[in-house]
Amino acid sequence: MSKDCKTCRDVEDWLSPSYSETIASTNPKDVMGSKKDLIHLVPTEAIRSISRAMKYGARDAKRADGQTGYGDYNWRSTKVRLTVYLDAIMRHTMAILDGEDLDKIADFHIQDILALI
Secondary structure (H helix, E strand, O other): OOOOOHHHHHHHHHHOHHHHHHHHHHOHHHHHHOOOOOHHHOOHHHHHHHHHHHHHHHHHOEOOOOOEOOOOOHHHHOOOOHHHHHHHHHHHHHHHHOOOOEOOOOOEHHHHHHHHO
16 A cells, blocks of 8 residues: 555554554444454354355255255244254264264254354
């Protein structure tokens, strides 16, 4: 960036860690914002991965009745016992502990765990 550009200097200052620390300590809005979930720290690939697992369940999963998928928002519209989700989380966790990274049906076990949470 050109050092002659006031806007460029402002951007450089804004990107520097010391600027963020200074702002966080002096700007009340930043102080409040820094107490909330810092979503920008979540790797975008983790969000994409959860999305792929959710899409599989919503549209591609084989159901016991022979149909495919449970619907995009089935988890909102149809009550499911908490133990169903906890059992699934435990099955995926135990598979990882047993050295199995990939789910035989969808993709990575960790994706499925994150989607179930």
